Amino acid sequence: MTADVRSLSWRLAVLGIVAVLVQIAAISQLKLFGANADITPLVVAAAGLLAGSLPGAAFGFAVGLFLDLALVQTVGMSSLIFLTIGYGAGRLRELRDPQGAVVPIVVGVAATVVAQLGFALMQFLLGHDVPMDIDLIWQIVLTVGINAVIAFPVYSLVRRWLLPALPEDPRRRRRRAYTTGGLSPLSRA
Amino acid sequence: MYDKSVRRRRVALALLVACSLLLLTAYFGESQGGGLHSVQRGVLQVVSPIQEGASRALKPVRDLFGWFGDTINAKGEVSGLKKQNAVLRRAAIAGTDAVRMNAELQKLVGLDQSAGLQGTKPVAARVIGGSPTIWNSTINIDVGTGDGVRVGQPAITGDGLVGEVTFAASDSAVVTLITDSSSAVPSRISRTGAPGIVQTGAGGPRDLRFNWPSGTGRIDRGMAVVTAGTTSSSDKYESLYPPGIPVGVVTGVDDAGTDTQQVHVDPYADMQRLEFVQVLTRRVNGNRG
Numbered sequence: 441m442t443a444d445v446r447s448l449s450w451r452l453a454v455l456g457i458v459a460v461l462v463q464i465a466a467i468s469q470l471k472l473f474g475a476n477a478d479i480t481p482l483v484v485a486a487a488g489l490l491a492g493s494l495p496g497a498a499f500g501f502a503v504g505l506f507l508d509l510a511l512v513q514t515v516g517m518s519s520l521i522f523l524t525i526g527y528g529a530g531r532l533r534e535l536r537d538p539q540g541a542v543v544p545i546v547v548g549v550a551a552t553v554v555a556q557l558g559f560a561l562m563q564f565l566l567g568h569d570v571p572m573d574i575d576l577i578w579q580i581v582l583t584v585g586i587n588a589v590i591a592f593p594v595y596s597l598v599r600r601w602l603l604p605a606l607p608e609d610p611r612r613r614r615r616r617a618y619t620t621g622g623l624s625p626l627s628r629a
Numbered sequence: 630m631y632d633k634s635v636r637r638r639r640v641a642l643a644l645l646v647a648c649s650l651l652l653l654t655a656y657f658g659e660s661q662g663g664g665l666h667s668v669q670r671g672v673l674q675v676v677s678p679i680q681e682g683a684s685r686a687l688k689p690v691r692d693l694f695g696w697f698g699d700t701i702n703a704k705g706e707v708s709g710l711k712k713q714n715a716v717l718r719r720a721a722i723a724g725t726d727a728v729r730m731n732a733e734l735q736k737l738v739g740l741d742q743s744a745g746l747q748g749t750k751p752v753a754a755r756v757i758g759g760s761p762t763i764w765n766s767t768i769n770i771d772v773g774t775g776d777g778v779r780v781g782q783p784a785i786t787g788d789g790l791v792g793e794v795t796f797a798a799s800d801s802a803v804v805t806l807i808t809d810s811s812s813a814v815p816s817r818i819s820r821t822g823a824p825g826i827v828q829t830g831a832g833g834p835r836d837l838r839f840n841w842p843s844g845t846g847r848i849d850r851g852m853a854v855v856t857a858g859t860t861s862s863s864d865k866y867e868s869l870y871p872p873g874i875p876v877g878v879v880t881g882v883d884d885a886g887t888d889t890q891q892v893h894v895d896p897y898a899d900m901q902r903l904e905f906v907q908v909l910t911r912r913v914n915g916n917r918g
Contacts (some may be wrong), residue, residue: 465683468759469902470694509672512796516652
């Protein structure tokens with residue numbers, strides 16, 4: 441295991457533990473119009489977007505597992521959903537490398553929708569009642585809306601935390617080449 | 630090289646998916662004392678002190694959010710509360726008479742005044758965490774088996790019934806709220822005594838349903854719903870909840886008087902903002918009235 445991989449692993453581990461604890465101890469109890477933010481899919485999507493599909497999927501699996509264990513939920517359910525989110529976000533980066541400023545927000549919203557619908561689908565498959573009434577749809581819409589608002593700050597925090605352990609970002613490399621011609625000794629990552 | 634990395638990625642993904650499915654299957658197949666449940670108990674024990682610390686530290690932030698929410702909701706609630714006030718005033722007048730009669734009846738049959746919920750040995754608990762999804766309405770509390778808390782015991786607040794303990798570690802426990810889709814509370818209409826089951830589906834936290842009401846008397850808006858307690862003489866069918874705990878108030882009846890009537894109930898306890906609850910750790914007389 442290289443030093444880079446080790447550094448990324450422990451940073452992802454700390455990020456996952458902190459994100460889950462903050463979510464269940466604080467954010468779940470902050471209700472706005474009856475709904476609350478859910479930072480876990482945002483953090484997983486951000487990690488996938490920054491670190492790639494494989495670390496994203498592994499991180500999603502671990503975060504889901506920890507969430508299920510800490511909340512005494514059906515073990516494996518959140519893992520399956522979050523590894524899909526982490527892998528999907530990672531593949532998006534690997535295949536398209538999107539660079540717009542709204543990318544973290546769009547990916548965050550998509551991750552939240554996948555998480556909400558994924559939980560509904562899993563509940564249905566596990567034989568629980570899933571009455572799709574107006575209240576439920578309203579709560580899903582509200583959660584997606586709140587997550588859209590906080591998606592960018594969450595992405596920025598995750599990026600700041602993971603940046604020292606990430607391999608050279610092609611985007612930063614291109615930007616540097618563009619602004620300095622890639623020749624200046626003063627250019628920094 | 631490219632093929633190798635693609636293959637590695639696919640194998641890793643397949644392994645993770647297989648692990649998830651394996652965990653799901655194993656968790657469903659095992660009993661409460663199984664390996665995964667034991668791991669959950671261990672994780673809960675480790676995590677609950679951290680959760681408690683974080684919960685206390687972040688209380689000012691929660692209060693700030695609560696204040697914003699209250700201010701926004703307050704305007705909409707004023708007209709509703711005025712109507713409710715009128716209904717309650719009438720009920721209070723009737724209630725005064727009922728209390729006097731109740732006291733006389735209790736004296737008459739020699740019941741101990743303190744044999745209400747005091748006899749159920751309530752244990753106070755702080756809420757230290759909650760589920761982030763709308764699919765699971767659960768809260769984590771900071772008392773557990775060490776305090777006498779066991780699976781199946783009811784949890785209440787000063788306002789009314791909150792839920793039932795569904796998982797207990799040594800110093801923490803999980804309460805499944807009555808707003809969870811898996812919850813079912815045997816209840817009755819306080820005024821008429823008509824029995825039924827209070828249930829909900831996911832997504833309707835303020836809209837419980839009083840299902841299968843039977844018995845005489847019509848159900849009207851504003852009527853109180855309380856727990857029914859154990860109605861069967863057999864010990865096999867004991868209710869988890871003592872009788873008479875307030876559950877909620879009837880907010881509307883669809884298709885009243887028909888077989889398909891839907892009775893909507895708004896829970897008394899505010900599930901969105903629970904800070905302290907009490908767990909009733911002792912069952913008195915099999916929860917019979």
